[in-house]
Amino acid sequence: MPAEPWIATTATVTACRFQFAGLSSLAFGVNLSQRFRIAFDYYAHGRLYSDEFQSPTAIPQNTKIPLSYNPLDPHENSRTHNPTARATKAQPTWLIGVTGSIVLSLIWLIVLRSCA
Numbered sequence: 001m002p003a004e005p006w007i008a009t010t011a012t013v014t015a016c017r018f019q020f021a022g023l024s025s026l027a028f029g030v031n032l033s034q035r036f037r038i039a040f041d042y043y044a045h046g047r048l049y050s051d052e053f054q055s056p057t058a059i060p061q062n063t064k065i066p067l068s069y070n071p072l073d074p075h076e077n078s079r080t081h082n083p084t085a086r087a088t089k090a091q092p093t094w095l096i097g098v099t100g101s102i103v104l105s106l107i108w109l110i111v112l113r114s115c116a
């Protein structure tokens with residue numbers, strides 16, 4: 001059964017907040033997260049939905065932004081439910097954390113062995 005195409009609409013920005021870097025970038029000095037948290041509202045099937053996403057640029061309140069939503073599950077929208085975009089952004093942070101942990105563990109092991 002083919003999936004139904006998503007329906008195009010517009011959303012209204014309700015808030016734009018600056019987001020400080022999280023702990024993931026603290027250890028390595030690399031900020032992989034985007035800077036602004038954008039909250040928005042949109043109507044789907046006569047009902048109001050709210051959501052938010054991250055953006056590298058500020059979007060002023062009351063700005064209309066393009067959006068599409070899943071007609072079978074209207075809370076899923078193109079700004080926040082894009083599995084390919086989410087996976088590519090989360091993976092580098094995870095990889096840096098694991099690699100850094102392994103490297104630091106090896107350095108600590110070398111230091112401990114050289115003291116004995």
